Amino acid sequence: MVVTSRNIPVARPSFDADEERELLDALRSGWVTQGPRVAEFEKRFAAVVEAEHAVALSSCTTALFLALHSLGIGPGDEVIVPSLTFIASVNPIVHVGAVPVLVDVDPESFNIAPQRVAEAITPRTRAVMPVHQLGHPADLEAIQKIANDAAIAVVEDSACAVGARYRGRPIGASGNLNCWSFHPRKVLVTGEGGMITTNDADVATRLRRLRHQGMSISDVERDSADEILTEEYPEVGFNFRMSDLHAALGLAQLPKLDRLVARRRELAARYDAAFAEIDAIARPEPPPSAEPNQQSYIARLRHADRASRDAFLNAMKRRRVATRRGLMAVHRERPYRIAPDNDRVRAAGPLHHSELADAQTVILPLYPELSEADQDYVIEQIPAALEEAGALEPAR
Ligand SMILES: Cc1ncc(COP(=O)(O)O)c(C=O)c1O
Structure with missing residues (x-):
C-alpha cells in the first residue's frame, strides 16, 4: 500500500x-x-x-x-x-x-x-x-x-x-x-x-x-x-x-485559468484511465461538443444505493481520503418535495435519472496541486472501499 x-x-x-x-x-x-x-x-x-x-x-x-x-x-x-x-x-x-x-x-x-x-x-x-x-x-x-x-x-x-x-x-x-x-x-x-x-x-x-x-x-x-x-x-x-x-x-x-484547467484535465484523465479497469465505476460521458473544465471529478458507483454509497464515502474517510456525495436531487430536500400540498415547486415528468444519480454519485479529490502519488493512493483505495461498502459487485 x-x-x-x-x-x-x-x-x-x-x-x-x-x-x-x-x-x-x-x-x-x-x-x-x-x-x-x-x-x-x-x-x-x-x-x-x-x-x-x-x-x-x-x-x-x-x-x-x-x-x-x-x-x-x-x-x-x-x-x-x-x-x-x-x-x-x-x-x-x-x-x-x-x-x-x-x-x-x-x-x-x-x-x-x-x-x-x-x-x-x-x-x-x-x-x-x-x-x-x-x-x-x-x-x-x-x-x-x-x-x-x-x-x-x-x-x-x-x-x-x-x-x-x-x-x-x-x-x-x-x-x-x-x-x-x-x-x-x-x-x-x-x-x-x-x-x-x-x-x-x-x-x-x-x-x-x-x-x-x-x-x-x-x-x-x-x-x-x-x-x-x-x-x-x-x-x-x-x-x-x-x-x-x-x-x-x-x-x-x-x-x-488555462494552466489550472489543463492540470485538472490531466488528473481527470488519470482517473478515467484507472476506472476503465473497474466495472463498478462509471463516468459521465461528455458529448463531442463539450469540453469540461473538470471542476469536480464525479463518478457513479454502478452497483450502489444510497446506503452503500454513503458506506463507500465513510470507507474512504477511514483511509484519510475526503470525498463527497455527488450531485443532489433537490426534490429530495424538504422545501422541494413533490407533494399535493407543496405548491412551491412542480415536477414535469418523472425524475428517475436525477434520483439514481443522487443515490449513486460521488466526488473524488481533484485540484491542481493534487500530486500524482496522492492521486494513485486514492485510486488504490477505491476497490477495497467499494468492497467494504458492498458496492463492488451487483447486489444479489
Ligand atoms: C450549480 C451551482 N449553482 C449555484 C451555486 C452557488 O454559488 P455560490 O456559492 O457562489 O452562491 C453553486 C455553488 O456551489 C453551484 O454549484
Whole structure:
C-alpha cells in the first residue's frame, strides 16, 4: 500500500505569492469595498469568457437571483430547472416569487435533458436554467432552440463552468445571462464571489445599479469626478456587491485559468484511465461538443444505493481520503418535495435519472496541486472501499 503523508482533501484553491501580493496591494490601497479592482476583474473576466459585459456580485446565488429579477420574473411565473443540481440553482427562483419546474437529466451527461425542457413548457414559463453541471457543458444548442421557439429566456447557471467550452467556444459566449461562482470549490476562487455576464449593455448598466441599492452612479465614478456628483435611486436595489479584496484574488487567479484547467484535465484523465479497469465505476460521458473544465471529478458507483454509497464515502474517510456525495436531487430536500400540498415547486415528468444519480454519485479529490502519488493512493483505495461498502459487485 502506498503511504500518503497527509489527509487528502476533496478540493483546494490554488493560491501562491500572486494572490498574496494582489491582496496586500488591495489592503494597502485603502479601497476595500467595490472599487477599481472589481471594475478591472469584470473587464478581464468578460474577455476570458467572450462576453461583452461582466457585473461582479457577492455570489452566484445573488447572481442567479438578480438575473431572474432583471428579466421581470416573479409571482405567477415558472422557471424550468434540472432537479439534479445544487440547491442554490433553485432557491433564487423561489426568492423572486416564481415556481421552479423540475425536470430530469440525461443519464450520461447528468445535464438537463432538452426533451424534458420542451415537454415542461406552459403558458407561465418565463425561463429555462440549464446548469453546466460540475463544469460539463449542457446541450445549449438544443435548449436555445426550444427557448427561442417558446419565446422564453435562457439563464445559464455557469457556477462551475469557467474554462469549459461548448462547440469550440467558452461557456459564457452564448450571449445569454450567465451566472458564475468563485466559491473555493470552483476553478477560479475569490473566497465568496459571483458574476453575471451578458452581451447587452443596458442590462449590464441596470445590473450594476441593482447590486448597489439602485444607485445611479458607482463609488468609483463619484470619487473620480471633478465636481460633486449627486446620485439618484431610480429603482429598488440590493447590496450584492463584491469587495475589492475579493476582486484582488480574482485578478491573481484569472491569468492562471488555462494552466489550472489543463492540470485538472490531466488528473481527470488519470482517473478515467484507472476506472476503465473497474466495472463498478462509471463516468459521465461528455458529448463531442463539450469540453469540461473538470471542476469536480464525479463518478457513479454502478452497483450502489444510497446506503452503500454513503458506506463507500465513510470507507474512504477511514483511509484519510475526503470525498463527497455527488450531485443532489433537490426534490429530495424538504422545501422541494413533490407533494399535493407543496405548491412551491412542480415536477414535469418523472425524475428517475436525477434520483439514481443522487443515490449513486460521488466526488473524488481533484485540484491542481493534487500530486500524482496522492492521486494513485486514492485510486488504490477505491476497490477495497467499494468492497467494504458492498458496492463492488451487483447486489444479489
Ligand atoms: C450549480 C451551482 N449553482 C449555484 C451555486 C452557488 O454559488 P455560490 O456559492 O457562489 O452562491 C453553486 C455553488 O456551489 C453551484 O454549484
